[in-house]
Amino acid sequence: MVKVTVWNEFLHEKEHEEVKAVYPDGIHNALAEGIRSEGIEVQTATLEEPEHGLTEEKLNNTDVLIWWGHMGHDRVDDAIVERVHQRVMDGMGLIVLHSGHFSKIFKKLMGTGCDLKWREAGEKERIWTVNPAHPIAAGIPEYVTIDHEEMYGEHFDIPAPDELVFVSWFEGGEVFRSGCTFFRGQGKIFYFRPGHETHPTYYHPQVLQIIQNGVKWAAPSQAGKPVRGNHQPLEPIKGQA
């Protein structure tokens, strides 16, 4: 059983009627509903809860954290960012969605500016699979169409992903590396592009399938924890005075 926590800043849905109409219970609950399944157990957390809902206890019981944020990036407390970062270093999976590209935690993990092009024109997106052998592409056809989405375009200022799984085409002339994986510390990170708050993208069955696949891929591998610091030689040191 993989334990997932879906974190959402949950601000747009309270403030903008247009967004509330699409996600009346918040993006986090739509996502939780959409990915809950055999082998995946889901809870949620939001910005305005104490400690943003990300207490030590909750994170210690989270195998994979999903992150959606946008207008409230600056309101996320640095101490919580540090805590999430440490958990990723210790093996927790992290899935960063859409505008989460500018979240403190994603920028800290990437080490780059994470900027990109964008346009809100509700245009057509095609998400092409470029690594069909990857487990995150399991069951996904050669492309997924989203009829109306916000455009994100290159250059996306991230490190070259360890694995590039999806590349998006946009009607207005841009491309975007939409599905990117990163190994960091003992954790696995999956960035997945779609999900503007005014579009019903998180009800799209293939988008949900990809996120479920991402959850399974990012779950901790239970590897032996590396030992660091000062060490005795494993072999006798020869040739010294």
Add this chain to the structure above:
Amino acid sequence: MVKVTVWNEFLHEKEHEEVKAVYPDGIHNALAEGIRSEGIEVQTATLEEPEHGLTEEKLNNTDVLIWWGHMGHDRVDDAIVERVHQRVMDGMGLIVLHSGHFSKIFKKLMGTGCDLKWREAGEKERIWTVNPAHPIAAGIPEYVTIDHEEMYGEHFDIPAPDELVFVSWFEGGEVFRSGCTFFRGQGKIFYFRPGHETHPTYYHPQVLQIIQNGVKWAAPSQAGKPVRGNHQPLEPIKGQA
């Protein structure tokens, strides 16, 4: 249930008493015994069987093929190499062990010479985990010791692996990229270094654990099969006479 076929040329064990003493039923049966477990079903195949034991039917019922060869590389029929290659392109996993680095199938998949340094001195090897987040490292400590092994050293003439999981240290002064993954076509390939025929390496519990992890990682992802060839435009083509 992952269906594994262990292929072994099975020549040394018949011809050399020293090898027969270590693997009386052949390397393939030692490996089959060692990795058979809940969720992993294993059969074997050898060089001197008709079609080297790799009939179309058998390969079509194989999720992951494990390959051990050495003195008989040249005796493997090109048509069978082609058949295995096609199955990897279609999604079958492939685990190439030790001297399999010089097999026809591995060289064809890599596109390079696949040469390396070697020395038969029964020296100590330490296999260090350099990507502890990788599923193939699950449950493996920071290093695994093999007391007596053949040395393999750099430069190992392969493409840079898509993921480097293990690096070996040898007593005599060399290093080697010992655990390497490659995505090719829709298939996943894992090269794992240890296993000289005169040493009981395939009874080593952590070596077997790594191969089991490799089997789970390399099993097909059931991704949608890409469509190729000549295509109609998805969007109306504009701007043409």
Add this chain to the structure above:
Amino acid sequence: MVKVTVWNEFLHEKEHEEVKAVYPDGIHNALAEGIRSEGIEVQTATLEEPEHGLTEEKLNNTDVLIWWGHMGHDRVDDAIVERVHQRVMDGMGLIVLHSGHFSKIFKKLMGTGCDLKWREAGEKERIWTVNPAHPIAAGIPEYVTIDHEEMYGEHFDIPAPDELVFVSWFEGGEVFRSGCTFFRGQGKIFYFRPGHETHPTYYHPQVLQIIQNGVKWAAPSQAGKPVRGNHQPLEPIKGQA
């Protein structure tokens, strides 16, 4: 001074009036003319010359080989393919253009099927830079427009490139990894997509700039040649009977 040989099968230009109109002296001469510059010296070779113009002497005097082929892939002699492959292993750079994706040499170096989608509709292509730090992108803006080109689409069945430099957008709805680098043996390989024979793509200044950059990047590094085979220990072997 980097010594370049441009190889072209030079068949379309003799057989098809439409192509001859665009490249009256052949694609090879257009390319040679377009990239010859300070520090880059260029000669040509074609399929119907003896040994396809790729004698041992000529290859030994080539730092970077550029390859354009299409309808004549099968007419390239296996022995010459082997010779070019060996030179790449020994450090010669190789730039494969457009339909060269299906050449024997490229398939041999990649180890995969190298298939892709295609459509001849003379549609618009935008080549986006996704790695602006890469030397092959030097002086290239964030995207290059080609007004009329053949479409190539994913899934492009190659190994994940060591470095992904460009991704193309096509009017009809596809994306393509258009600028890909691969380290193989001691050689460096650059695959670059554009250049259908019916379009004047190899007169496009930015396309030529990218190929020139590719030549400089792919030129041999003069690294020390690795030594392989059986080796004596660098350190005394301890712990043996």
Add this chain to the structure above:
Amino acid sequence: MVKVTVWNEFLHEKEHEEVKAVYPDGIHNALAEGIRSEGIEVQTATLEEPEHGLTEEKLNNTDVLIWWGHMGHDRVDDAIVERVHQRVMDGMGLIVLHSGHFSKIFKKLMGTGCDLKWREAGEKERIWTVNPAHPIAAGIPEYVTIDHEEMYGEHFDIPAPDELVFVSWFEGGEVFRSGCTFFRGQGKIFYFRPGHETHPTYYHPQVLQIIQNGVKWAAPSQAGKPVRGNHQPLEPIKGQA
């Protein structure tokens, strides 16, 4: 002409007689002396200068910054770290040496803990070339021996390097990814392991050759600067109300 600035915290050399004996004018001056050559122009900067010697003007006139730090990591001002980070994002090359793995700038660029094993036993190190085609390996034999160095061992907690060029073997039983490149923003980063302050490593001709090669590789590519933010469609947006 590539303009290099060698930055050194310059503390050990003032405080420890043992270090002063090896580097009487400081590590920065030994390095500057060692890499200055045709095409490479070198200046220095140290921690205790105003703004650590890294004024805006100086950084704007630096193509490649070399960083050596150890006991004074915490004394580096966050504002200067931010300034260096921004310059790397804008295309300045960065070479981080030895104990610089724990510098603020390297940790910020990597996004991980950057921890490792270590042992001060003056033991033998062999630096093996694993990517002989890489320009940083130009002119370097298959391995470089350093007779006495501090050991650094895996797991080294960094992102998988974009290119792995060197792997070290240590007498006492460890391996280490010693030569690692990273593309970040428009900048190129090279981490190179050797150089403990008590050993004369920065007088070693092959160590200096590798750093010179790194300088040439990391120098800015003069790529077009990507444009980001809100964008107009390149193509007419169709299908909207």
